[in-house]
Amino acid sequence: MKATSEEVQTSVKKLFEDGSIGHFIGYETGSDSLHVTPCFLKSGQAASRLVWNPLCANNLSKYLLDFKNVEGKVGIMVKGCDSRSVVELLKENQIDRDKVFIVGVPCSGIVDREKLLEVLGISPGEVVAVEDDGDAFLVTIKGGTQRVDKEKVLRGECLVCKYPTPLVYDVLLGEAVSSLPWVGDDYSLIKEQEALSSEEKALHWNREFSQCIRCYACRNICPVCTCTECIFDKKAPRWISKANDVSENLVYHLVRAFHVAGRCIDCGECERACPMNIPLRSLNKKVEKDLLELFDYTAGIDVEQQPPLTTYQLGDLDEFL
Amino acid sequence: MSENIYLPRMATIQSMRPETIDVTTFRVTIDGSDGTGKFEYKSGQFAEVSVLGVGEAPISITSSPTRPEAIEFSIRRVGELTNALHELEPLDKIGIRGPFGNFFPLEEMEGQNLLIIGGGIGLAPLRSVILNVFDNRAKYGKIDIIYGARSPQDLVFTSEYKEWQAVDNTRLHLTVDRGDEEWKGNVGLVPTFLREINPSPENTISITCGPPIMIKFVIEALNELGFSSEHIITTLERRMKCGVGKCGRCNIGSKYVCLDGPVFTLKQLEEMPSD
Amino acid sequence: MVDQTKSRIIEKNRLTELLDKLAQDYHLIAPVRDNNVSFRRVESGSEVTLDYINTVLSPKNAFFPQTETLFRFSRDDSRGFRTEPGAEADREQVIFGIRPCDARSLRLMDMVFNGQYKDSYYLDRREKTTLIGLACFDPAETCFCPTFGIDPASGEDVDILLSDIGDRYLVEASTEKGAALLDRFAEFFAELRGDEEQLREARKAGLAGMKKLDVSAIADKMAPLYEGDYWDSIGMKCLGCGICTYLCPTCHCFDIADVSLDEGGERFRCWDSCMFPEFTLMASGENPRPNRKARVQQRFFHKFKYFHDRNGELACVGCGRCLRYCPVNIDITQIIEDVTSGKAGNE
Numbered sequence: 001m002k003a004t005s006e007e008v009q010t011s012v013k014k015l016f017e018d019g020s021i022g023h024f025i026g027y028e029t030g031s032d033s034l035h036v037t038p039c040f041l042k043s044g045q046a047a048s049r050l051v052w053n054p055l056c057a058n059n060l061s062k063y064l065l066d067f068k069n070v071e072g073k074v075g076i077m078v079k080g081c082d083s084r085s086v087v088e089l090l091k092e093n094q095i096d097r098d099k100v101f102i103v104g105v106p107c108s109g110i111v112d113r114e115k116l117l118e119v120l121g122i123s124p125g126e127v128v129a130v131e132d133d134g135d136a137f138l139v140t141i142k143g144g145t146q147r148v149d150k151e152k153v154l155r156g157e158c159l160v161c162k163y164p165t166p167l168v169y170d171v172l173l174g175e176a177v178s179s180l181p182w183v184g185d186d187y188s189l190i191k192e193q194e195a196l197s198s199e200e201k202a203l204h205w206n207r208e209f210s211q212c213i214r215c216y217a218c219r220n221i222c223p224v225c226t227c228t229e230c231i232f233d234k235k236a237p238r239w240i241s242k243a244n245d246v247s248e249n250l251v252y253h254l255v256r257a258f259h260v261a262g263r264c265i266d267c268g269e270c271e272r273a274c275p276m277n278i279p280l281r282s283l284n285k286k287v288e289k290d291l292l293e294l295f296d297y298t299a300g301i302d303v304e305q306q307p308p309l310t311t312y313q314l315g316d317l318d319e320f321l
Numbered sequence: 322m323s324e325n326i327y328l329p330r331m332a333t334i335q336s337m338r339p340e341t342i343d344v345t346t347f348r349v350t351i352d353g354s355d356g357t358g359k360f361e362y363k364s365g366q367f368a369e370v371s372v373l374g375v376g377e378a379p380i381s382i383t384s385s386p387t388r389p390e391a392i393e394f395s396i397r398r399v400g401e402l403t404n405a406l407h408e409l410e411p412l413d414k415i416g417i418r419g420p421f422g423n424f425f426p427l428e429e430m431e432g433q434n435l436l437i438i439g440g441g442i443g444l445a446p447l448r449s450v451i452l453n454v455f456d457n458r459a460k461y462g463k464i465d466i467i468y469g470a471r472s473p474q475d476l477v478f479t480s481e482y483k484e485w486q487a488v489d490n491t492r493l494h495l496t497v498d499r500g501d502e503e504w505k506g507n508v509g510l511v512p513t514f515l516r517e518i519n520p521s522p523e524n525t526i527s528i529t530c531g532p533p534i535m536i537k538f539v540i541e542a543l544n545e546l547g548f549s550s551e552h553i554i555t556t557l558e559r560r561m562k563c564g565v566g567k568c569g570r571c572n573i574g575s576k577y578v579c580l581d582g583p584v585f586t587l588k589q590l591e592e593m594p595s596d
Numbered sequence: 597m598v599d600q601t602k603s604r605i606i607e608k609n610r611l612t613e614l615l616d617k618l619a620q621d622y623h624l625i626a627p628v629r630d631n632n633v634s635f636r637r638v639e640s641g642s643e644v645t646l647d648y649i650n651t652v653l654s655p656k657n658a659f660f661p662q663t664e665t666l667f668r669f670s671r672d673d674s675r676g677f678r679t680e681p682g683a684e685a686d687r688e689q690v691i692f693g694i695r696p697c698d699a700r701s702l703r704l705m706d707m708v709f710n711g712q713y714k715d716s717y718y719l720d721r722r723e724k725t726t727l728i729g730l731a732c733f734d735p736a737e738t739c740f741c742p743t744f745g746i747d748p749a750s751g752e753d754v755d756i757l758l759s760d761i762g763d764r765y766l767v768e769a770s771t772e773k774g775a776a777l778l779d780r781f782a783e784f785f786a787e788l789r790g791d792e793e794q795l796r797e798a799r800k801a802g803l804a805g806m807k808k809l810d811v812s813a814i815a816d817k818m819a820p821l822y823e824g825d826y827w828d829s830i831g832m833k834c835l836g837c838g839i840c841t842y843l844c845p846t847c848h849c850f851d852i853a854d855v856s857l858d859e860g861g862e863r864f865r866c867w868d869s870c871m872f873p874e875f876t877l878m879a880s881g882e883n884p885r886p887n888r889k890a891r892v893q894q895r896f897f898h899k900f901k902y903f904h905d906r907n908g909e910l911a912c913v914g915c916g917r918c919l920r921y922c923p924v925n926i927d928i929t930q931i932i933e934d935v936t937s938g939k940a941g942n943e
Contacts, residue, residue: 030925030927031738031919031925031927031929031930032737035925036925037833037924037925037926037927038832038833038924040829040832040833058923058924063832066832123736123737124736124737125737208631211630211631211632211634213653213662213838213842213867214838215837215838215839215842215869216837216838216872217835217837217838217839217923219837220835220836220837221835221837221923233872233873233874235400235401235874236400236401241853241855242851242853242866242868243663243853243855243864243866244662244663244866244867245663269923272923273835273837273839273923275632275652275839275842275843275921276631276632276634276652277631277632278631279631324714324716325666325667325716325717326713326714326715326716327666327667327852327863327865328666328667328679329679331677331679371863373669373677373679373854373856373860373861373863374669374854374855374856374860374861375854375856376852376853376854377852377854377863378879399879399880400879401879402879403879414677416677416679533882558878558880559876559878559884560875560876560877560878560879562850562851562852563850563852565712565713566708566711566712566713567708567709567713567715567848567850568849568850568851568852568865568868569848569849569850569868569870569898570849570868570870570875570876571876572894572898572902573884574897574902574905575901575902575905575906580712594822594897
């Protein structure tokens, strides 16, 4: 059975009552029925605000960095993908496992709002609720309920998700989901691009990055972008100009892609946050694929497994030398 | 196109006088068609100083408009621009925009005693007032200057103290946080020293500039000494870029430090949000 | 009421042709669909899309570009530099398809870039621009412009307003500049048929029920919220990215920096955001707004109090972009309601 909002509420309330946690980070209903928003609790009294539904896209794990210095444990709700960024944070000693209480929720896919509205041909105001129903979503619209195939309206990262059940947790709400039926080729997203020549690739990405407004939402939302001072914010030396220019934008995005290489767990938050709809996932996916092929490495699986690009061994590949 | 408010006027560094290990006083003239470009300002105002290719920063003017031969800026090496300025040499060119901001109400201060309290490089804007009132000495009453720095080596304008002390009815009180073998003067923090000197608030206006923490405790001491908040004047520092109230970063509440400041009375500050 | 003398119609199938013509004579800036719909410089009418509620980026870029050269400099023979101003404002431009909310935002921007010190770059472009607005009849669920006294079907802040009334657009000039443009391209426009007013009124039905909040006392109600913990949870949630400020049609903050090339370089300005920590970070290392809460607070105080204190207007036009695109769903309308209802002070 899938976990319900009520189960989450009851469970979090209990965690506060028995002193397991002093804070909780979860989701609550946002500005309308198609949005949730992060919710921060200091006691179980307001636990009834918490929700869990197929709109809970945000990866909340980055907020753990803000709770490093609080008294007591901080509880957090994580989906399968989110748990993998928690693994990365643990790996890098960004957070202390003993100070975090992880409430895991197996996830059978998150709705892509834009796709949903397009498929149904409705405006956001018409949606009352979205529920999970196996291989479809049940969308309650003013005047009825519609069943929409998940494959048509899932977020891109959910279409290739291999870890629907959290890999690290203290308590798991609902039944574990071992695999998702629609998940096929992980890298179909980048197949076309891989076939392009270097010139064509440059053309493609220059076009994409010319639209970047350098709001840094992709960086700020990224759960593995954890530097206290990002090199792009440094004043002296200044690594890139603040001028919005496609070559500067390109440097920003490529450096970022390399910096999260072997750490990116494809939660898709960068792409979801981008107001300009730049397909950032395909950049990260390519790096992910290279790391898998070169080092047989997948990020966010095992706390003990070190990322290949930040460790060194005598037997490492050195063809480039 | 109308006048470009972001275009600096070119100016020539005439001399660079080291004040401390990291503070230098730049004496500058504005390049004009006849070589003596006009630059009219009042004590307390600042200018945006440029090194082309590096950037621009707001710097308070430390000279007095009563001495119009040159403009002076005493600048501490703290960031990218001030570092670049220190690398320059006399006769090098810099850019100047301004003057910007408000100024000390010297006319309203006429007939009053002046209590001028500075800390560290904070003496720079105050020196403009000091020289200005010296040049109009008859208009003001008693002048007390209380100035402190971390160590004797950090005191600025030391070469001028003799001159200052020689001015009628004027006293210069120096203090350092930590003395050394040669230092014969007072050792102690400025607010403490101020309490010891115990100036009378009667018919006296106090103006102060220095590190934020010093200003905070100086204001506390002045309150204790009975100075009213209309008679405590200070200058504020914020990150500024445009200097003309557009770029939006130097506000404290509804006030832009670049337009409405940098000079504020304590009474005005009390009406502003606390950040 | 439709003013018969200044109003015309244009058949929908002639619009592309008109846009082609405009693009020949002016810098034409219009909504274009790429990864998203945004205002861009276009060369022909076929590039333009009219299938949008509002653009992701507001048209502020056309007056206050994200990056803009302020002046160039080059080393002269002595130890000095020669400076020359940045590009003169481009030739006359037309912005086609601006929504009434975004048009109002320009009136607010004018207050910033005008005043004691005049920003010639912005003001020049403003002067050389004709605004052709597009009335809104199908607002988004995030729209709340009536809150600020904006009528989404009105041409109050544009030179010409187009209203889609089915098979044709009603075209109304509300300024001399607008009337002159209609005259110049008179061949595209026809006399009214007489049912235009009625058709427009019918379309206005779509505007019923738009969110309209009472902000009459918001500036006063913000003041006591400076202290207190209302902003804690919003600051906690905020990612500190620049989406809300960069997409906002009224946000005008910028940074100034130099680029140095071999024998010269340029000084440029670029958008900056009060959401970024370095925005207020001083060379000394001190930061008067040291955390996300302080920065979020600044943003809303600027909109609903500080700007009002200085200019007598609120710095928001209810376009809803900040809400629509915020990755953590920070809801400006909820904040307005919390502040005006007094809920914000009682948490």
